Amino acid sequence: MQSIPQSTKERILGAAEVLFAQHGFDGASLRQLTAAAGVNLAAVNYHFGSKDRLIEEVFRRRLDELNGRRMAGLARIAGLEETTLEDVLGAFIRPALELSHDGNGSLFMRVLARAFAEHDDTLRKFLSENYGHVMRQFTAEFARLLPHLSKEELYWRVDLVTGALTHAMSGFGMIQRKSDVTERTHREQAASHLIRFAAAGLSHP
Amino acid sequence: MQSIPQSTKERILGAAEVLFAQHGFDGASLRQLTAAAGVNLAAVNYHFGSKDRLIEEVFRRRLDELNGRRMAGLARIAGLEETTLEDVLGAFIRPALELSHDGNGSLFMRVLARAFAEHDDTLRKFLSENYGHVMRQFTAEFARLLPHLSKEELYWRVDLVTGALTHAMSGFGMIQRKSDVTERTHREQAASHLIRFAAAGLSHP
DNA sequence: TAAAGTGTCAAACGATCGTTTGAGACTATC
DNA sequence: GATAGTCTCAAACGATCGTTTGACACTTTA
Numbered sequence: 001m002q003s004i005p006q007s008t009k010e011r012i013l014g015a016a017e018v019l020f021a022q023h024g025f026d027g028a029s030l031r032q033l034t035a036a037a038g039v040n041l042a043a044v045n046y047h048f049g050s051k052d053r054l055i056e057e058v059f060r061r062r063l064d065e066l067n068g069r070r071m072a073g074l075a076r077i078a079g080l081e082e083t084t085l086e087d088v089l090g091a092f093i094r095p096a097l098e099l100s101h102d103g104n105g106s107l108f109m110r111v112l113a114r115a116f117a118e119h120d121d122t123l124r125k126f127l128s129e130n131y132g133h134v135m136r137q138f139t140a141e142f143a144r145l146l147p148h149l150s151k152e153e154l155y156w157r158v159d160l161v162t163g164a165l166t167h168a169m170s171g172f173g174m175i176q177r178k179s180d181v182t183e184r185t186h187r188e189q190a191a192s193h194l195i196r197f198a199a200a201g202l203s204h205p
Numbered sequence: 206m207q208s209i210p211q212s213t214k215e216r217i218l219g220a221a222e223v224l225f226a227q228h229g230f231d232g233a234s235l236r237q238l239t240a241a242a243g244v245n246l247a248a249v250n251y252h253f254g255s256k257d258r259l260i261e262e263v264f265r266r267r268l269d270e271l272n273g274r275r276m277a278g279l280a281r282i283a284g285l286e287e288t289t290l291e292d293v294l295g296a297f298i299r300p301a302l303e304l305s306h307d308g309n310g311s312l313f314m315r316v317l318a319r320a321f322a323e324h325d326d327t328l329r330k331f332l333s334e335n336y337g338h339v340m341r342q343f344t345a346e347f348a349r350l351l352p353h354l355s356k357e358e359l360y361w362r363v364d365l366v367t368g369a370l371t372h373a374m375s376g377f378g379m380i381q382r383k384s385d386v387t388e389r390t391h392r393e394q395a396a397s398h399l400i401r402f403a404a405a406g407l408s409h410p
Numbered sequence: 411t412a413a414a415g416t417g418t419c420a421a422a423c424g425a426t427c428g429t430t431t432g433a434g435a436c437t438a439t440c
Numbered sequence: 441g442a443t444a445g446t447c448t449c450a451a452a453c454g455a456t457c458g459t460t461t462g463a464c465a466c467t468t469t470a
Contacts, residue, residue, distance in 0.1 A: 117322035163372020200409035
């Protein structure tokens with residue numbers, strides 16, 4: 001129950017996230033979208049300029065939060081003597097899982113997985129320019145903790161970890177929470193699975 | 206140089222695979238597609254009935270070959286005493302890598318990755334009905350080789366392996382072959398990376 | 411109170427989509 | 441040589457797309 005009604009911009013962004021996750025960027029039309037948001041068709045172009053700019057805003061809103069938390073988590077442990085691989089993976093994975101269980105945030109991971117599959121150059125450039133430093137910093141920390149790996153080996157493994165996490169967090173095959181498990185417990189179990197899997201794949205001899 | 210010209214159906218299927226990989230199922234129009242294939246616009250509906258049926262045929266053509274090879278590889282080793290986890294993973298991964306390096310087959314893995322991201326129910330049902338038995342059989346063999354894992358643990362890990370392989374084989378971040386390495390060598394290196402990573406992720410304690 | 415700014419609305423724009431049509435070319439059958 | 445079947449072709453169909461327009465209501469500024 002929201003006593004203060006959402007602004008038109010916020011209603012559009014919310015509906016866009018849901019419909020982009022369900023039907024893709026092309027598949028979700030502005031007519032569907034504005035109808036779902038309860039606003040006029042012309043509102044998207046008035047407030048965002050174009051559909052493409054709306055798509056960018058959908059990303060920016062969630063990724064600023066997501067990667068901000070990731071960098072904050074990494075900053076707490078990076079470079080320390082006692083830091084483990086699991087710690088670094090936790091800093092990368094847990095913010096995404098928290099987002100997944102926050103309102104419509106879970107749908108955003110589906111939107112993100114779509115963006116990866118699209119191979120769209122404009123979108124990739126946008127993601128790389130705005131958030132590329134996050135992956136670079138995490139990779140640097142992995143390199144410090146896995147000194148026995150060559151640069152090529154490490155890149156391979158980090159790439160495979162990225163694929164596994166994107167796939168899992170997009171909810172493609174995510175195992176459903178049972179009714180006798182609290183959501184918090186389930187989230188912790190999911191994080192544990194992901195982290196242990198990734199750590200094993202990254203660090204094997 | 207093909208002395209025997211391809212049939213209209215084959216030209217459409219070839220062009221469809223390329224354009225679906227590049228622009229997606231919605232993004233690639235029949236007008237682009239038929240122009241690239243050098244055939245008339247109406248040829249798609251004449252030979253395939255509709256765009257959706259064309260999409261199904263694009264999948265069927267490659268997946269029959271791919272999963273046929275996977276099942277043949279699995280049949281050679283399934284249930285044997287001396288079979289290793291790496292053997293089973295090899296039977297699953299190598300046919301996909303061979304496809305990736307065969308003509309336009311590499312683009313098909315991108316098409317497949319798109320299909321996963323789409324979450325389209327019709328397509329998922331089609332894939333599950335026609336090729337679901339392949340994943341079930343491989344999972345059964347994994348279960349035999351990893352008896353210490355609970356059913357839930359195993360499903361989690363197999364799902365994460367699937368994500369990593371789909372991601373990697375779609376060529377998203379696949380490390381480029383260097384010019385001083387033969388294609389065959391590079392393919393073997395890729396298979397080795399994937400198999401070792403997946404084996405570590407599946408079997409860790 | 412007049413002017414300027416902000417936001418919403420129905421309606422229309424031109425473009426592009428998947429699909430259908432009907433005429434015509436070609437081959438095989440009788 | 442007429443007939444039936446297979447295939448190709450240009451053209452058009454209706455639908456839907458993202459975007460633009462101009463009128464109108466409301467608030468803020470002067």
